[in-house]
Structures are given as C-alpha cells and as structure tokens.
Amino acid sequence: MTAETTRRVLIVDDERDVRDALAQTIELADLVPTRAGSFIEAKDHIDPTFDGVIVTDIRMPGRDGFYLLDHVCSVDPDLPVILLTGEGDIPMAVKAMSEGAYGFLEKPCGAKELLAVVEKALKARALVVENRRLKRELDRGDAATRMLFGVSEASEALRARVRAVARASAEVLITGERGTGSPKIAEVIHLMSGAASRPFVKRPAAQLTHADLAQAFGEAEGGTLYLDEVTALAPAVQFALLETLEQGTTVRVVSGTSSDIADAVEAGQFSTDLFYRLDLMRVHVPALRxxxxxxxxxxxxxxxxxxxxxxxxxxxxxxxxxxxxxxxxxxxxxxxxxxxxxxxxxxxxxxxxxxxxxxxxxxxxxxxxxxxxxxxxxxxxxxxxxxxxxxxxxxxxxxxxxxxxxxxxxxxxxxxxxxxxxx
Incomplete structure (x- = not known):
C-alpha cells in the first residue's frame, strides 16, 4: 500500500442528505466514500487495516461523534478522525483534538475546505500504513530486507544484487558516494553468506599498515574482512593484500570506495592487478537523491x-x-x-x-x-x-x-x- 492508493473516506452522519452531499464531494475528488448513518454502522469498517480516514458529525442520536472518536482511538490511535461541528460544538471539538482527533470543520463547510483537510489526513494515514507494512516485512525478512531500507525500485534492485553477491564466495567491490552506507552493505553480504557465523571485521584503509592488515586477516579467519575507502591503501599494503589473496586465504575481502577507483588506477595510485582482483563482483549503492x-x-x-x-x-x-x-x-x-x-x-x-x-x-x-x-x-x-x-x-x-x-x-x-x- 502506498500514499497514491490510500483514498478511502468513511462518512458518518445520521442525516442521509448530508451523507450523500459529502459523498458526492468525495467522489468528485477521485476518493472512495463509504457511508454510515450511526456508530453501529461505522464500527464494522474500523480496524487497524483501514487505510483511509473518518469524517464524522458530532451530534448524532445515541452514540455520538465523541463516542466514535474514543472507539477509534482504542482500536488504532493513528487512524485520522475529522469532526464536523456546529457553532456551539467548537470548544468541544478543540478539546477532542487534544484527545486524538485529527481535526475539525465547522458546518456548513465548503468542498475545498473539506478536501484540503481530508487530503492531508489521507497522506498522514498513508505514511502510517506504509510504515507498518514495511515493519511486517522487516520482521519476517532476510538480512537484506531487515537492514537495507527503501521502497524504491533502486532499493529493490540493490537488495536483489546484494543477495546474489552474498551467495558467491568471490571478492566484492562496493561503490557509491560518501554516506550511502557501504559498510552496512558489506555487513549484509557477510550475514547472507555461508560465512555468517564467522567474524566480520571492518578496517579503514587509510593509514593501514602491513602489520595491521595481517592482524585483520587473522581476526577475520573464515569470515569477511571489509576495507573501507580501499583506494587509500598505501602502495606497500596494496602489494601485501594482493600477495595474500593470490596465495589463498579463508577470508573473503569486501572493499568499499566513494572515489573513482578506475581514475586511481589510471593515475598509478592504485595497483591494476589488485583492482581486477577486488572487482570480481561489484555492488553500486545509488545516492539518496x-x-x-x-x-x-x-x-x-x-x-x-x-x-x-x-x-x-x-x-x-x-x-x-x-x-x-x-x-x-x-x-x-x-x-x-x-x-x-x-x-x-x-x-x-x-x-x-x-x-x-x-x-x-x-x-x-x-x-x-x-x-x-x-x-x-x-x-x-x-x-x-x-x-x-x-x-x-x-x-x-x-x-x-x-x-x-x-x-x-x-x-x-x-x-x-x-x-x-x-x-
């Protein structure tokens, strides 16, 4: 469910003419109205899965709009309720907002005024519904679903790529601008790999010495070593890393860079042989924009x-x-x-x-x-x-x-x- 498809409005009023007039206004705005003449009729539509909003009159025989508001708040406090008030009801409506009402409109209200409040409430409800849907997916999903957030096609493609890369055992190069989360991508790759029960070790490449590199490989035995900003490796450490990989190791190396590694190779700042060895599989993380x-x-x-x-x-x-x-x-x-x-x-x-x-x-x-x-x-x-x-x-x-x-x-x-x- 997305904000574009959340378009339902439950109209509650004991006067049929008023219900029909409100429903007509709602329909003309490409929204989907549902009519109810009382609390009893309305309550069957109210549950945490309802993806719309409620517009209700305050003064109704029997259980009035305030009773309906209390019921909605007990079922789902994030479900927006808009109160329709007479002139004498405004102080009560203001108080009701402090108790959970989304807003109120004074009768008679114009179509433009009604739709402005309804549209705003629908957007708020859509965000709640979408957030709940994502949480349900996260609760039952794999590491890519639980840790790599996003509803865009780019995020879906990123998660699919991470899953595919995780299944392999080859070295991985993660590219993307600063702040896009390469370390987290590396961790997800590790958690979804066959080495998930083994260590995941992170090291910043800048100022990493030969001794530091050897120690990191030892700590990551059988698991994954992530080298952040790998283009910052000193030439001697680049050589040591390439030598270790060519000799064979039980450690999978995942590297990240926010700079253009091809430019570094062309400028002679990064080993061509090491580049090809680290770039066996690539994951690109799109920028937020x-x-x-x-x-x-x-x-x-x-x-x-x-x-x-x-x-x-x-x-x-x-x-x-x-x-x-x-x-x-x-x-x-x-x-x-x-x-x-x-x-x-x-x-x-x-x-x-x-x-x-x-x-x-x-x-x-x-x-x-x-x-x-x-x-x-x-x-x-x-x-x-x-x-x-x-x-x-x-x-x-x-x-x-x-x-x-x-x-x-x-x-x-x-x-x-x-x-x-x-x-």
Missing part, C-alpha cells in the same frame, strides 16, 4: 532509532515534514539524513533547517558518537541564542537545570564563553 521515495522510510527509521537511543518519545512526523525532507538534495546521503533525524528527535520534532543537514558529517562515527555531536551542537546553539544565560538556555531545551549542567560538563562547554555583555 536518485531514490527520493526512500526518504520518508529512512527518516522514520532513524528518528525511531535516535529516540530509542536517547530514551525519548517519538515526535510526530507530519506530511509537511516529509515534504520538507524530500525537497532537499541530501549531499550527505543516508548519513546526512540520519543526522537530521537525530536532531529532529532530540529537539522534539523541530530542527530541519539547512544547518540540520550539515551537522555531524564527520566520517566513521557510530550512532552514539553522532548523537553526542548533535547534542553538543544543540547545547551550543541554545547558549548562543540565550547569550550565555544558562537558565534561559535550559528552558529553551526543556531540560532540568541539573541535567543541563551535567551535559555542559560532559561536552566541556562553559556558558560564560557565550555571553555578549562581558566587558
């Missing part, structure tokens, strides 16, 4: 991951948030998106400006280190905005004073350094 439909899925995953790591509740991700994300080029690719998601999570659902995309692009950092980096940037930003006033900065970040000062100490930050009123 080439598969924008993957952005919502990846962002939701990263936000959930960051919130779990920081023990925070997950903030709401609105259609407007997704639209903002998809309007970016993401030069940092998935890593840049992950950094923005961590900032968004730590700031409670805000912080998606250009600075959020640029924060924390240091190479080789794990999730905890990157989250620490983002946290430090947030503390600095708060101190700068508050001109070094600790109380104001702590309040802006919604942190208790003690917690705020503990974090400042952890990151080596001193509020006085950000005061502008010092003489």
């Amino acid at each position: 080439e598969r924008p439909e993957d952005i919502p899925v990846l962002f939701r995953h990263y936000v959930a991951q960051a919130c779990e790591q920081a023990n925070l509740p997950e903030p709401a991700i609105t259609p407007d948030t997704i639209a903002s994300l998809m309007g970016q080029d993401w030069p940092g690719n998935a890593r840049g998106l992950m950094n923005a998601a961590m900032r968004f999570a730590l700031m409670g659902g805000v912080g998606l400006g250009e600075e959020a995309i640029a924060v924390g692009r240091a190479e080789g950092l794990g999730l905890a280190e990157q989250m620490a980096q983002v946290e430090r940037s947030l503390l600095i930003d708060a101190l700068q905005r508050a001109q070094g006033r600790s109380g104001q900065a702590a309040e802006a970040l919604k942190l208790p004073r003690k917690t705020f000062y503990d974090k400042l100490a952890r990151h080596g930050l001193k509020p006085d350094a950000y005061r502008t009123d010092q003489t």
